[in-house]
Amino acid sequence: MELLLTNASFGGEHRRYRHTAATLECQMEFSIFLPPQSLAEPGRKVPVLYWLSGLTCNDENFMQKAGAQKLAAELGLAIVCPDTSPRGVNLPGEDDSYDFGSGAGFYVNATEQPWAPHYRMYDYVVKELPQLVESELPVSAEKSISGHSMGGHGALICALKNPGLYRSVSAFAPVAHPVECPWGQKAFAGYLGGNQEQWNQWDATLLIADAQERLPLLIDQGTADQFLAEQLNPQALVRACHSVNHPVTLRMQSGYDHSYFFIASFIDDHLHHHAEALGLAQPQL
Numbered sequence: 001m002e003l004l005l006t007n008a009s010f011g012g013e014h015r016r017y018r019h020t021a022a023t024l025e026c027q028m029e030f031s032i033f034l035p036p037q038s039l040a041e042p043g044r045k046v047p048v049l050y051w052l053s054g055l056t057c058n059d060e061n062f063m064q065k066a067g068a069q070k071l072a073a074e075l076g077l078a079i080v081c082p083d084t085s086p087r088g089v090n091l092p093g094e095d096d097s098y099d100f101g102s103g104a105g106f107y108v109n110a111t112e113q114p115w116a117p118h119y120r121m122y123d124y125v126v127k128e129l130p131q132l133v134e135s136e137l138p139v140s141a142e143k144s145i146s147g148h149s150m151g152g153h154g155a156l157i158c159a160l161k162n163p164g165l166y167r168s169v170s171a172f173a174p175v176a177h178p179v180e181c182p183w184g185q186k187a188f189a190g191y192l193g194g195n196q197e198q199w200n201q202w203d204a205t206l207l208i209a210d211a212q213e214r215l216p217l218l219i220d221q222g223t224a225d226q227f228l229a230e231q232l233n234p235q236a237l238v239r240a241c242h243s244v245n246h247p248v249t250l251r252m253q254s255g256y257d258h259s260y261f262f263i264a265s266f267i268d269d270h271l272h273h274h275a276e277a278l279g280l281a282q283p284q285l
């Protein structure tokens with residue numbers, strides 16, 4: 001692992017690393033926030049929140065725009081932000097559009113050529129990256145997951161497909177039912193091919209019925225989100241939850257759009273939600 005950058009932040013450190021990702025067969029960068037508690041004494045490991053970003057993002061957007069570090073430092077919570085796709089693998093068409101290929105890995109394991117050897121963001125996020133982080137950094141295996149848009153959906157499927165792995169899950173404006181929206185249909189057709197049975201294995205709304213763990217879902221959605229009508233469909237997810245009594249809280253936030261201004265406005269609520277599940281003491285107000 002190569003350290004690219006360190007910034008002091010709220011008594012802790014923001015860092016960027018580069019490493020060779022065997023799962024993706026390429027070099028990847030990720031960002032991490034280490035709270036002061038993790039640096040205070042050797043051997044101390046802190047719980048961690050994995051954050052999955054949306055289309056066009058890399059590992060930097062959340063760290064620079066969400067404003068999560070102050071509360072994470074108080075809570076003693078590490079935050080890891082992976083990139084949103086493999087990089088530099090030079091596949092034809094990879095950079096042609098913002099919603100497929102680079103910056104748009106959709107947190108699935110591709111089965112179609114030429115994507116299959118590299119576009120395995122699900123395995124990278126669920127397995128390889130946590131193993132690396134837990135072995136090399138002062139971070140424990142106690143983890144939660146959250147994300148935005150494509151990454152909000154990624155967080156939901158990572159949790160739903162891995163009962164017991166995450167203590168809690170939340171999402172901002174997730175692409176809640178990808179098999180029924182243009183972003184999801186384009187990505188799934190490209191990465192998974194024409195068999196819709198395969199697509200269904202990667203759709204949070206369709207995974208709810210058979211989920212092996214009823215981990216509560218916390219979802220924030222802005223009412224002025226420019227993608228709400230065409231792409232996001234949180235109501236479909238809520239209906240699926242209600243039909244099997246899967247606990248879900250969907251908060252429609254009046255006037256908020258799809259941007260990081262929206263995320264920054266509510267990130268503290270999500271950090272408190274995850275901190276509670278991870279057994280961290282909440283700071284005194």
Ligand SMILES: N[C@@H](CCC(=O)N[C@@H](CS)C(=O)NCC(=O)O)C(=O)O
Nearest residue numbers: 054055056057061098149150259260
């Ligand atoms: N580029 C797309 C929108 C992409 C977009 O909104 N991406 C969201 C995630 S889905 C984002 O977080 N963008 C980066 C940022 O705001 O920092 C468009 O203009 O239609």
